[in-house]
Amino acid sequence: LAKTTQPISMDSYEGQEVNITCSHNNIATNDYITWYQQFPSQGPRFIIQGYKTKVTNEVASLFIPADRKSSTLSLPRVSLSDTAVYYCLVGDGTDSWGKLQFGAGTQVVVTP
Amino acid sequence: GAVVSQHPSRVICKSGTSVKIECRSLDFQATTMFWYRQFPKQSLMLMATSNEGSKATYEQGVEKDKFLINHASLTLSTLTVTSAHPEDSSFYICSARAGTSLAETQYFGPGTRLLVL
Numbered sequence: 001l002a003k004t005t006q007p008i009s010m011d012s013y014e015g016q017e018v019n020i021t022c023s024h025n026n027i028a029t030n031d032y033i034t035w036y037q038q039f040p041s042q043g044p045r046f047i048i049q050g051y052k053t054k055v056t057n058e059v060a061s062l063f064i065p066a067d068r069k070s071s072t073l074s075l076p077r078v079s080l081s082d083t084a085v086y087y088c089l090v091g092d093g094t095d096s097w098g099k100l101q102f103g104a105g106t107q108v109v110v111t112p
Numbered sequence: 113g114a115v116v117s118q119h120p121s122r123v124i125c126k127s128g129t130s131v132k133i134e135c136r137s138l139d140f141q142a143t144t145m146f147w148y149r150q151f152p153k154q155s156l157m158l159m160a161t162s163n164e165g166s167k168a169t170y171e172q173g174v175e176k177d178k179f180l181i182n183h184a185s186l187t188l189s190t191l192t193v194t195s196a197h198p199e200d201s202s203f204y205i206c207s208a209r210a211g212t213s214l215a216e217t218q219y220f221g222p223g224t225r226l227l228v229l
Contacts, residue, residue: 043205043220102156
């Protein structure tokens with residue numbers, strides 16, 4: 001399974017843009033990159049998914065360079081409610097079931 | 113978006129008893145469902161993968177006889193923790209995936225907090 005590396009934690013102030021970069025050097029051709037958000041005692045919530053280039057939705061943007069060995073989740077103008085753990089996951093291109101293995105994630109803390 | 117529910121949201125049981133946790137996909141049919149366990153301050157750990165109508169596949173180190181998984185329909189998977197012990201106390205989370213394409217997103221349930229006394 002492709003291994004991902006993210007910063008353990010990031011601090012930000014309200015209204016700022018937060019960018020979390022994830023490294024996945026061993027990503028396979030068939031792998032998609034997916035980001036989830038998790039609040040304490042809740043299940044992860046899907047944020048965004050992409051394969052290459054840039055993906056944007058109403059919540060975030062995902063930037064993926066041509067070599068796909070990394071990706072950056074961009075959260076525009078964060079608020080206090082964006083304090084959570086953010087996980088970057090890469091699907092296992094050899095696994096037809098699409099198993100996901102969670103890494104440690106990035107704890108984002110937003111302060112006033 | 114797709115909704116996945118879990119029941120119960122929390123359960124307390126005595127050591128040695130069995131506990132069943134249900135995972136349902138409410139607005140889509142889930143070809144594949146996954147079960148995770150999360151201990152405090154840790155990340156999610158994949159326990160097993162289940163496909164409707166077939167036996168579950170367990171991750172290394174997960175006892176299949178202790179964590180019984182049944183995926184009887186395309187909208188329901190159950191996890192039964194048999195002869196639960198205090199060390200089984202954890203947050204159990206399921207996820208569901210609609211299709212077989214690797215682009216299919218996994219949607220997670222809200223989790224079930226299990227406390228074994």
